[in-house]
Amino acid sequence: xxxxxxxxxxxxxxxxxxxxxxxxxxxxxxxxxxxxxxxxxxxxxxxxxxxxxxxxxxxxxxxxxxxxxxxxxxxxxxxxxxxxxxxxxxxxxxxxxxxxxxxxxxxxxxxxxxxxxxxxxxxxxxxxxxxxxxxxxxxxxxxxxxxxxxxxxxxxxxxxxxxxxxxxxxxxxxxxxxxxxxxxxxxxxxxxxxx
Amino acid sequence: xxxxxxxxxxxxxxxxxxxxxxxxxxxxxxxxxxxxxxxxxxxxxxxxxxxxxxxxxxxxxxxxxxxxxxxxxxxxxxxxxxxxxxxxxxxxxxxxxxxxxxxxxxxxxxxxxxxxxxxxxxxxxxxxxxxxxxxxxxxxxxxxxxxxxxxxxxxxxxxxxxxxxxxxxxxxxxxxxxxxxxxxxxxxxxxxxxxxxxxxxxxxxxxxxxxxxxxxxxxxxxxxxxxxxxxxxxxxxxxxxxxx
Numbered sequence: 001x002x003x004x005x006x007x008x009x010x011x012x013x014x015x016x017x018x019x020x021x022x023x024x025x026x027x028x029x030x031x032x033x034x035x036x037x038x039x040x041x042x043x044x045x046x047x048x049x050x051x052x053x054x055x056x057x058x059x060x061x062x063x064x065x066x067x068x069x070x071x072x073x074x075x076x077x078x079x080x081x082x083x084x085x086x087x088x089x090x091x092x093x094x095x096x097x098x099x100x101x102x103x104x105x106x107x108x109x110x111x112x113x114x115x116x117x118x119x120x121x122x123x124x125x126x127x128x129x130x131x132x133x134x135x136x137x138x139x140x141x142x143x144x145x146x147x148x149x150x151x152x153x154x155x156x157x158x159x160x161x162x163x164x165x166x167x168x169x170x171x172x173x174x175x176x177x178x179x180x181x182x183x184x185x186x187x188x189x190x191x192x193x194x195x
Numbered sequence: 196x197x198x199x200x201x202x203x204x205x206x207x208x209x210x211x212x213x214x215x216x217x218x219x220x221x222x223x224x225x226x227x228x229x230x231x232x233x234x235x236x237x238x239x240x241x242x243x244x245x246x247x248x249x250x251x252x253x254x255x256x257x258x259x260x261x262x263x264x265x266x267x268x269x270x271x272x273x274x275x276x277x278x279x280x281x282x283x284x285x286x287x288x289x290x291x292x293x294x295x296x297x298x299x300x301x302x303x304x305x306x307x308x309x310x311x312x313x314x315x316x317x318x319x320x321x322x323x324x325x326x327x328x329x330x331x332x333x334x335x336x337x338x339x340x341x342x343x344x345x346x347x348x349x350x351x352x353x354x355x356x357x358x359x360x361x362x363x364x365x366x367x368x369x370x371x372x373x374x375x376x377x378x379x380x381x382x383x384x385x386x387x388x389x390x391x392x393x394x395x396x397x398x399x400x401x402x403x404x405x406x407x408x409x410x411x412x413x414x415x416x417x418x419x420x421x422x423x424x425x426x427x428x429x430x431x432x433x434x435x436x437x438x439x
Contacts (some may be wrong), residue, residue, distance in 0.1 A: 097286075100249035
C-alpha cells in the first residue's frame with residue numbers, strides 16, 4: 001500500500017473486498033449443494049453415470065477449495081481493516097495534535113515528539129502481494145472448475161435416462177463457476193491498489 | 196480559543212479554570228476544564244473531549260508547563276469529560292488517570308494502558324498535590340454510577356463535575372454566576388433529568404454541607420462562589436430529580 005493511502009481509503013477498500021468475498025462464498029456454497037445433488041442423481045442413474053458422479057465429487061471439493069481461498073482473503077481483509085482502523089485513529093489524533101501545535105511555536109515544539117510518534121503509528125499495509133497470490137489461486141481453481149464442468153457435460157451424454165437432467169446440471173455448474181470470475185476480477189482491481 | 200484563568204490559590208498551589216471557547220462548534224457541549232498546579236506537579240480535572248484537546252492544551256500552555264501534568268482526575272466516564280485521554284497519553288504516556296474503579300475497564304477505550312488507570316474505590320480517598328491533600332468526594336449516581344468530585348480544603352474549592360452544571364446561552368460568557376436566580380433556570384432541566392436519584396442527592400448534600408466551600412466548580416456553565424454555593428446546595432436539596 002502506498003504511504004499516502006489514508007485510513008478511510010483502506011477502510012472502504014476492506015469493505016469492498018469483504019462484500020465481494022461474501023458473494024463468492026455464497027457461490028461456493030451453492031456449487032457444493034449442486035455437487036451433492038449431482039452425486040445422488042448419478043447414483044440413481046447407476047453404473048453408466050459413475051463418471052459424472054466422480055466429477056461432481058471433484059466439483060464439490062473444488063468449491064471447498066475456493067471457499068478456503070476466500071477465507072484466506074477474508075483474513076487478509078481483517079488485517080487490512082485493523083491497519084485501516086489504527087491508521088484512521090492515528091490520523092485523527094495527528095489532526096488534533098496539529099491543531100494544538102498551530103497555536104504557537106512553543107506548543108508545537110512541545111507536541112513535536114507526540115506528533116512524530118503518532119506519524120510512526122501510521123503503518124503501511126504490505127499485504128498486497130498476499131492478496132494477489134490468493135486471487136491467483138482462486139483463478140486457477142475456477143479455471144479447473146470450468147474444465148471439470150465441461151467434462152461433466154461430456155460424461156452426462158453417457159448417463160442413460162438421466163442424461164438430459166445431468167447435462168443441464170453440468171451447464172449450471174459451468175454458469176455458476178463462470179459467474180465467480182467477474183467477482184475475482186473485481187477483487188483483483190480493488191486489491192491491485194494495495195500493492 | 197479557550198482561556199485559562201486563575202480562580203484560586205493557596206500557599207503551595209494554584210487552580211486554573213479553562214473555559215469558554217468562542218471557536219467551539221455548536222454541536223459540542225461547552226465544557227470547563229480545571230487544573231491545580233504546584234509548579235512541578237499538576238493535576239488536570241476532567242480534561243475534556245478529544246475535539247477540544249487543541250484548545251485546552253494551548254490554553255493550559257499559557258499558564259503552566261503541560262509536561263508537569265502527571266495525573267488526570269476524571270469525575271466520570273463521559274466522552275466530553277475524558278475522551279481526550281488518548282491524546283494526553285500521546286503527549287506523555289506516563290500520565291495516570293484517576294477514575295472510579297467501576298470505569299477502569301471502560302476508560303482505556305479512550306486511550307492509555309491498564310497501568311495508567313488508577314481506580315478510585317467507591318468510598319473515595321485522597322490525592323496529594325505538592326504537600327496539600329485533596330479529598331476525593333463520592334457522588335455516585337449523580338449522574339454516573341461511579342462518580343467523584345474533588346475538594347481542596349486549602350482553597351475551599353469543590354470541583355463538582357456535572358453537579359451545578361448549567362446549559363447557558365452563548366451570550367452568557369461570565370466565568371462566575373452573577374445572577375443566581377437567572378442562572379439557576381439554565382441548570383434546572385439538566386439536574387432534573389441527569390441526576391438519577393433523590394437518595395443519592397441527599398447523601399451528597401449531607402456530605403458537602405460538612406465542607407467549607409468558597410467555590411463550587413462544575414464541568415459545564417459558571418462557577419458558584421461565596422453565598423451562591425449555599426444557595427445552590429439548598430436549591431438542589433429542594434429539587435426533585437430522577438425517578439425515585
